[in-house]
Amino acid sequence: MSNEWPLWEVFIRGQHGLSHRHVGSLHAPDAQLAIKNARDVYTRRNEGVSIWVVKASDIAASSPGHKGPLFEPSNSKVYRHPTFFDIPDEAGRM
Amino acid sequence: MDRDLFEFALRMGDNALILGQQVSAWCGHAPALEEDIALANTALDLIGQAKLWLDLAGEIEGAGRDADALAFLRDARAFRNALLVEQSNGDYGQTLMRQFLFDAWHFPTLKSLAASGEPRIAAIAVKAAKEAEYHFERSRDLVIGLGDGSEESHVRMQRALDLLYPFQGELTAPDSVDEALRARDVAPDLAAVKLETDRLTLETLAEATLRPPPAPVRKGGKTGLHSEGLGRILSDMQFLQRAYPGASW
Numbered sequence: 652m653s654n655e656w657p658l659w660e661v662f663i664r665g666q667h668g669l670s671h672r673h674v675g676s677l678h679a680p681d682a683q684l685a686i687k688n689a690r691d692v693y694t695r696r697n698e699g700v701s702i703w704v705v706k707a708s709d710i711a712a713s714s715p716g717h718k719g720p721l722f723e724p725s726n727s728k729v730y731r732h733p734t735f736f737d738i739p740d741e742a743g744r745m
Numbered sequence: 746m747d748r749d750l751f752e753f754a755l756r757m758g759d760n761a762l763i764l765g766q767q768v769s770a771w772c773g774h775a776p777a778l779e780e781d782i783a784l785a786n787t788a789l790d791l792i793g794q795a796k797l798w799l800d801l802a803g804e805i806e807g808a809g810r811d812a813d814a815l816a817f818l819r820d821a822r823a824f825r826n827a828l829l830v831e832q833s834n835g836d837y838g839q840t841l842m843r844q845f846l847f848d849a850w851h852f853p854t855l856k857s858l859a860a861s862g863e864p865r866i867a868a869i870a871v872k873a874a875k876e877a878e879y880h881f882e883r884s885r886d887l888v889i890g891l892g893d894g895s896e897e898s899h900v901r902m903q904r905a906l907d908l909l910y911p912f913q914g915e916l917t918a919p920d921s922v923d924e925a926l927r928a929r930d931v932a933p934d935l936a937a938v939k940l941e942t943d944r945l946t947l948e949t950l951a952e953a954t955l956r957p958p959p960a961p962v963r964k965g966g967k968t969g970l971h972s973e974g975l976g977r978i979l980s981d982m983q984f985l986q987r988a989y990p991g992a993s994w
Contacts, residue, residue: 677779691783
């Protein structure tokens with residue numbers, strides 16, 4: 652067994668009704684202390700109104716080596732962007 | 746001058762100041778980055794509270810002394826902090842145990858003081874109680890985690906408790922100042938604070954599988970009778986103002 656505390660990813664909701672945003676990671680022995688550590692490390696300057704922590708090992712992530720097949724096919728499909736419409740002047744800025 | 750009120754403000758301020766000074770010594774040395782930042786936050790909270798209490802003490806005294814003058818230009822015998830907060834940092838477990846035993850008194854005290862009949866005291870307590878509640882939750886969790894942790898962490902936390910537990914009682918032992926202020930509805934009944942402090946302390950220690958030692962209460966700090974540790978703390982904390990009077994930046 653490792654002597655290191657597990658790694659936690661930290662998500663903070665800012666003051667402005669936004670969604671939780673990933674702000675960084677930290678180590679902590681359990682979830683409750685991870686929240687406390689996140690409070691101390693990431694909200695010292697009044698950055699948040701809510702904290703989520705997720706064990707980093709519980710996050711399933713796409714593999715960087717798989718970037719080609721995953722993301723490149725959409726590169727050439729500009730027709731998926733709604734950029735071919737003429738926006739009527741009355742609609743203003745979109 | 747309102748001597749009792751002055752004494753009381755000094756006690757609150759000096760407890761926060763000396764503990765804040767001691768905890769701040771961990772900055773850059775704590776066993777983990779997260780703990781380092783958390784402890785520095787605690788120290789800053791306490792020093793901020795010390796400034797509020799000592800400014801109030803200076804105002805009550807009416808002799809032109811502000812928080813800085815009281816913090817940096819008084820000698821040890823004029824300090825009114827309890828002996829607990831001047832006990833040395835020791836290892837990390839000892840620092841956490843000292844913090845926990847203090848927080849278990851500090852939080853209920855500030856909660857009661859928030860309803861003080863003296864509005865200046867109530868105003869400081871309302872702000873400080875939120876900080877103290879968080880300090881308590883954090884130190885409690887860590888005491889439980891380490892007390893009920895590995896064999897080594899348990900031994901270290903029990904050793905810290907044996908060393909420090911006798912000092913907690915001073916915080917809840919009333920003297921004439923406490924009695925006078927309670928009668929004036931300025932400060933809470935320390936018997937009630939003691940009940941809550943003991944409950945918070947003993948519940949946590951039980952969960953942490955730690956046993957408080959049977960030892961008499963050690964006191965003196967509240968009336969200015971300190972251990973030699975305070976002299977060392979002050980020589981460090983006050984050096985700059987003593988060597989370079991009026992220095993600022």
